[in-house]
Amino acid sequence: MLPPTAVFYFPWEVKSLGEGKSVRTFGRLSCYEADESRASLSCHHASKEHKVFVHTLFVEPFNPIIGAQYLVLGETESYEGFGVMIRARVLNCVDGVNIALLQKAIEGQRSFFRERERKDGGSQTTRYHR
Amino acid sequence: MQAGPMDEPPSILWGLDPIFSAFARLYIKDILQMTESVQVPGIYFYNNHPIYKVDVLGTVVYKRERDDFFCYGVDDGTGVINCLCWKSELFKDKDDGAGAAPGPSDPTVFDPVAELKKLKQAQQKRCRLEIGELIRVRGPVKTSRQQREITASVFYKVEDPLMAEQIQWMMDVPELYRECYDKTFQLQSDKQGESADSPLIKATNLIKDFIKQKSVSKFRTYDVLDLLEPLISRQPQAASADPEAAGPSGCQQVRQLLKEVLKVLQDEGVVYRRVKTQDEVYHVTERDKDLFIVVKDIIREDSKREKYSEKGCHVLHILSAVRQRHSFNVSKAALEIVLKSLVCNSDIVSSSDKHYTAF
Numbered sequence: 001m002l003p004p005t006a007v008f009y010f011p012w013e014v015k016s017l018g019e020g021k022s023v024r025t026f027g028r029l030s031c032y033e034a035d036e037s038r039a040s041l042s043c044h045h046a047s048k049e050h051k052v053f054v055h056t057l058f059v060e061p062f063n064p065i066i067g068a069q070y071l072v073l074g075e076t077e078s079y080e081g082f083g084v085m086i087r088a089r090v091l092n093c094v095d096g097v098n099i100a101l102l103q104k105a106i107e108g109q110r111s112f113f114r115e116r117e118r119k120d121g122g123s124q125t126t127r128y129h130r
Numbered sequence: 131m132q133a134g135p136m137d138e139p140p141s142i143l144w145g146l147d148p149i150f151s152a153f154a155r156l157y158i159k160d161i162l163q164m165t166e167s168v169q170v171p172g173i174y175f176y177n178n179h180p181i182y183k184v185d186v187l188g189t190v191v192y193k194r195e196r197d198d199f200f201c202y203g204v205d206d207g208t209g210v211i212n213c214l215c216w217k218s219e220l221f222k223d224k225d226d227g228a229g230a231a232p233g234p235s236d237p238t239v240f241d242p243v244a245e246l247k248k249l250k251q252a253q254q255k256r257c258r259l260e261i262g263e264l265i266r267v268r269g270p271v272k273t274s275r276q277q278r279e280i281t282a283s284v285f286y287k288v289e290d291p292l293m294a295e296q297i298q299w300m301m302d303v304p305e306l307y308r309e310c311y312d313k314t315f316q317l318q319s320d321k322q323g324e325s326a327d328s329p330l331i332k333a334t335n336l337i338k339d340f341i342k343q344k345s346v347s348k349f350r351t352y353d354v355l356d357l358l359e360p361l362i363s364r365q366p367q368a369a370s371a372d373p374e375a376a377g378p379s380g381c382q383q384v385r386q387l388l389k390e391v392l393k394v395l396q397d398e399g400v401v402y403r404r405v406k407t408q409d410e411v412y413h414v415t416e417r418d419k420d421l422f423i424v425v426k427d428i429i430r431e432d433s434k435r436e437k438y439s440e441k442g443c444h445v446l447h448i449l450s451a452v453r454q455r456h457s458f459n460v461s462k463a464a465l466e467i468v469l470k471s472l473v474c475n476s477d478i479v480s481s482s483d484k485h486y487t488a489f
Contacts, residue, residue: 007208
């Protein structure tokens with residue numbers, strides 16, 4: 001009945017996830033094709049441009065602001081020609097967000113879970129993508 | 131160290147854990163995995179801390195509405211949990227018509243009807259959420275139909291356009307875990323070393339417990355001296371083996387402590403020395419049958435006399451009579467303990483605050 005947990009991933013980690021993973025990630029809206037219900041979010045990291053493709057059928061209509069930061073929550077799917085695409089259940093404009101701070105918060109949370117997993121001897125069932 | 135169901139601290143001590151009284155900001159993952167108490171269902175344990183109410187901030191990923199409540203599925207990135215949010219009376223009231231906005235109000239005049247309408251609309255705005263919005267929920271955890279859920283005592287939509295609230299929450303929670311939730315709380319009662327009580331209080335309680343448990347009616351100092359030894363050896367000794375140390379030796383400290391304890395017990399009336407001789411014998415007031423008999427007799431006899439028949443005997447009169455008949459060393463406090471016990475047993479009656487009489 002309840003959807004699965006959408007764990008935070010960085011945009012550059014999304015393409016290496018398999019199908020069927022529930023994720024939440026972010027990026028700047030670089031393009032939106034309304035007829036294809038497809039958007040792409042981009043993010044700059046380690047002097048590379050990373051793109052995340054988003055299938056927007058379930059969150060339409062939404063007001064696309066090109067260049068604004070967006071937060072997307074959904075499940076990964078494989079698409080021919082696009083690799084991994086996120087089928088969005090939630091797409092929120094969060095323009096103005098402090099990306100560096102968000103990144104720090106995500107990393108802080110991950111390191112806390114890793115620390116805890118180490119102390120418990122790996123009894124936690126959730127594993128975070130490194 | 132994870133506590134198994136058999137390792138639960140006894141429920142009577144749960145109130146000592148400050149986390150028990152707070153809305154614990156646990157990750158939803160942990161809320162779902164907490165073990166339920168075997169002593170009291172409805173209370174859960176995280177790392178030996180008793181938890182019954184929690185505080186979460188997350189995205190609404192599921193919504194179900196009925197006349198009386200909302201059921202929101204909340205996802206904080208570590209887990210998803212159902213939150214049962216009852217609609218308030220203010221929210222349910224529909225007679226104003228949902229769409230009508232209040233007209234421009236005259237700021238000098240307070241119009242309660244218009245203000246109430248505004249309040250209702252504000253309430254509706256904060257409580258009706260859509261999927262994707264951020265919600266804050268606080269309330270007790272319940273397991274219903276094998277599913278954990280939170281019954282919201284407070285819930286509201288959080289306006290967070292820049293994700294500042296979520297980021298702050300993500301940074302605060304690991305700190306809370308490190309400072310509070312992941313620290314095991316020692317829920318042991320009466321163990322030495324952890325308590326903030328002074329040695330005198332601890333020693334007094336030790337002697338009192340001993341007297342009670344062993345039903346002691348009288349004792350000498352050497353009978354109870356060794357009871358206090360553990361308290362002294364616990365004190366950090368700076369130069370314990372130094373023969374030239376100026377401080378008192380362990381033995382002297384115990385004697386000194388016992389002396390102080392006996393003074394306190396005498397002042398309270400718990401014990402008294404019937405006869406003051408070299409041989410220090412202390413009688414436990416509550417177990418001194420002779421003393422009880424003497425007091426009863428005094429009251430019974432004197433209540434028959436005309437002088438005391440109306441009001442009864444004043445406590446000071448009884449005290450002087452007891453001192454003459456039984457022992458000079460009976461203190462007022464000791465007598466009061468005896469009188470209280472006699473009244474409880476219905477042997478005598480307290481006719482006023484300080485007067486006693488017999489049937």
